[in-house]
Amino acid sequence: MTRFTRFLAPTAVLMAISAIAGNAVAGDKEIPRQNSFGGSCVKCELAGRNMQGARIVGANFSGANLTGANLRDAKFHASVFSGADLTKADLSDAAMAGAVFSGANLTSARLRSTEVNGVVFSTANLTKADLSDAEGSGAVFRKAILVGATFRSASLRGSVFELADLSRANMSDIAAQGANFFKARMSGTVLRSAELQYANFSRVEGQGASFQDAELTGANLSFATFSHASFRAADLTNAQLTGATFDDADFRDADLTRTSLHGADLANARGVQWWSTGHFAAAEAGAKLGERQQYGHPGGACGREAGLVIQAVESVVGQQAELELLDVSAQHDQAGLGAWQTLVGRA
Numbered sequence: 001m002t003r004f005t006r007f008l009a010p011t012a013v014l015m016a017i018s019a020i021a022g023n024a025v026a027g028d029k030e031i032p033r034q035n036s037f038g039g040s041c042v043k044c045e046l047a048g049r050n051m052q053g054a055r056i057v058g059a060n061f062s063g064a065n066l067t068g069a070n071l072r073d074a075k076f077h078a079s080v081f082s083g084a085d086l087t088k089a090d091l092s093d094a095a096m097a098g099a100v101f102s103g104a105n106l107t108s109a110r111l112r113s114t115e116v117n118g119v120v121f122s123t124a125n126l127t128k129a130d131l132s133d134a135e136g137s138g139a140v141f142r143k144a145i146l147v148g149a150t151f152r153s154a155s156l157r158g159s160v161f162e163l164a165d166l167s168r169a170n171m172s173d174i175a176a177q178g179a180n181f182f183k184a185r186m187s188g189t190v191l192r193s194a195e196l197q198y199a200n201f202s203r204v205e206g207q208g209a210s211f212q213d214a215e216l217t218g219a220n221l222s223f224a225t226f227s228h229a230s231f232r233a234a235d236l237t238n239a240q241l242t243g244a245t246f247d248d249a250d251f252r253d254a255d256l257t258r259t260s261l262h263g264a265d266l267a268n269a270r271g272v273q274w275w276s277t278g279h280f281a282a283a284e285a286g287a288k289l290g291e292r293q294q295y296g297h298p299g300g301a302c303g304r305e306a307g308l309v310i311q312a313v314e315s316v317v318g319q320q321a322e323l324e325l326l327d328v329s330a331q332h333d334q335a336g337l338g339a340w341q342t343l344v345g346r347a
Contacts, residue, residue: 232271 043063054074064084071089076096085105095115104124111129116136125145132152139159146161149169156176161184168188175195186206193213204224212232222242226249233253243263252271266272 039058040060041064042060043065044061045065046069047065047067048069049066050070051074052070052072054071056074056076056079058077059079061084062080062082064081066081066084066086066089069086069089071091071094074091074094076094076099078098079096080100081104082100082102083104084101086101086109087105087107088109089106090110091114092110092112093114094111096119097115097117098119099116100120101124102120102122104121106121106124106126106129109126109129111131111134113133114131114135116131116134116139118138118140119136120140121144122140122142123144124141126141126149127145128148128150129146130150131154132150134151134154134156136159137155137157139156141164142160142162144161144164146164146166146169149166151169151171151174153173154171154175156174156179159176159179162180162182163184164181165185166181166189167185169186170190171194172190172192173194174191176199177195177197178199179196180200181204182200183203184201184205186201186204186209189206189209191209191211191214194211195215196211196219197215198218198220199216200220201224202220202222204221204226206224206226206229208228209226210230211234212230214231214234216231216234216236216239218238219236220240221244222240224244227245227247228249229246230250231254232250234251235255236259237255237257238259239256240260241264242260245265246269247265248268248270249266250270254271256272
């Protein structure tokens with residue numbers, strides 16, 4: 001490629017964008033939808049420009065200033081915005097398959113109903129950004145800052161939030177099956193009614209997070225910290241809670257059937273009963289239970305007197321734990337305990 005050709009390509013793109021920007025200045029007209037361009041516009045000054053409906057293919061906007069720009073319904077296929085400043089930019093209804101926003105500043109940006117499937121937002125700043133109803137399957141938010149961001153009803157299947165900061169983010173009603181949240185910060189994050197089957201939350205810091213009514217079947221929460229978190233009415237069937245901390249967490253009405261609780265700390269957790277985990281999984285796994293979990297029983301009555309009627313005797317032989325349930329007296333049948341009489345469970 002000659003020196004003239006190398007100069008011509010980025011210059012042509014800059015002129016095309018400048019013409020668009022000029023239209024925005026002279027009457028703030030929308031870009032005709034047929035406009036399409038690519039090439040390089042590194043560190044371009046496009047703050048506040050109206051680029052609605054633009055078609056940008058394979059362009060490089062690294063380091064560009066797009067603060068407050070109107071990019072609604074724009075197409076950014078395979079384009080690069082690394083390090084660009086899109087603070088308060090409006091990208092609603094845009095499509096950016098294969099685009100790269102690594103290290104970009106998207107603080108308070110609007111990406112409502114935006115298509116971000118497979119888009120890379122690694123290390124980007126999306127503080128208070130709005131991605132409600134976004135389509136982001138396979139999107140990468142590794143090490144991104146998402147404090148106070150909104151993802152309501154977004155589709156994020158298989159997306160990566162590894163080491164991201166999602167503190168106080170609103171992710172209610174998202175569909176994020178198989179998503180990876182490994183070591184993410186999720187203090188105060190709201191995931192009410194979220195679909196999180198087989199998602200990875202291992203080693204997450206999730207103090208005060210809310211998973212109320214969430215679907216967590218087969219999810220991995222191993223070695224995470226969820227003190228004061230809410231799992232009320234959540235489905236944790238077959239989930240992995242190995243070594244996790246749930247101090248003062250709320251599990252009322254949650255389904256813990258066949259949940260793995262090996263080494264989990266459930267001290268002072270609300271709503272966790274030894275029978276609710278399925279075949280005494282909590283006791284078998286050596287999970288740490290508070291006094292209130294140990295002395296409840298399935299008939300609904302509470303307290304030490306009722307709890308002592310059903311005695312669990314655990315003996316350890318090598319790696320095997322054995323539980324024995326002693327006979328329950330006949331007068332407790334009416335309390336719903338008949339099914340537990342003379343039952344012997346083996347780990």
